[in-house]
Amino acid sequence: MQLDEGGGIAERGGVRVGHRIIEINGTSVVATPHEKIVDLLSTSVGEIRMKTMPLSMYKLLTGQEQPVYI
Template structure:
């Protein structure tokens, strides 16, 4: 989920430090209204690739999508920069080496199904990162 406003004050596009200050400033208020947008932690992506002559249109580094070709088949399918690939064609790639992920993607054709999630969410869920409390 994403917090987008506090007491009607939009947080969209503001730096994290500013948002944290706004939250801290509500500590003495008896009523605080949060506006939250629900976001699914896992994004399902469908890429339609007729054959290997078509570039997928994204780069992967250690399972994380690090760049995306604007207007390419990956962008049209819902691929997002900064997301961690957790599944390709119903096969978990969480503990799979980088080279194998690249090979799996390079040789896949037809409808390629992927599940991804924001890297920060993946790191929290796998205990690689701890939440920051303010």
């Protein structure tokens, strides 16, 4: 999932434009479609823990710019 440039709550929480979300609350979302990630985030209650990765690192590790969904 690529982030928007809006400067919203995610950015204030440390998520940067151009990063890929790779994990939410301990669960990998690398091969998860964008719509499912949005649903997961919008229905989460309480604190959300995310791990992100710069797009350049994501490309280096996966050989992909966009995730391949399985």
